[in-house]
Amino acid sequence: MGIIIPMVMPKIVIGPASFTLASHVPLFIAMFISPAVAVAVALGTAFGFFVSLPLVVALRALSHLVFAIIGSLYLQKNPGILMTNGRFTLFNWKFQSYNVILGIIHAAVEMVVVSVFFFGGNMPEVYYTQGFFYTVFVLLGVGGFVHSLVDYNIAYFVANLLSKQIDIPVFTKAKALAKTETPDLKKVPSV
16 A cells, blocks of 8 residues: 555645655554554555655655654554543544654654755755755655644544454554543442
């Protein structure tokens, strides 16, 4: 899916950058499974970009290993952030705070990759015409951050639906944790 989505999903183009809707969703879903699966998906999608797109784009995809490892390890240790009041909901400050922090890491690492190419003189002329601040900070920083937030919310929604049919380990752990934290009202004596 990580290779197919960029081919079929709509792209938002803000020259010189483009953002493919849901392109990170397979990687974000993999993070709900395990760190090893997240690494495998990150490497697989990076390979897809290496064979089909410019090196800077492929290295941006490879940089996803950083946030995939950090984020999936955090989820393994803190599955409870997926739920609030015993429910999965996008209006969950714990998950959305995690999403913001991960989005910052995601955008920052991609900005580092592009900065190396930018200062090495290895970018298309349009990047230099627009200037470093605009292309790296505004497009890749702010644009990449927003793209990350949107895609992780899509992944959260999809993984939640899938978790009703198949075992998605972090969701399964979150459900088990919610059961132990939520008192069973049937067992509480009435007054």
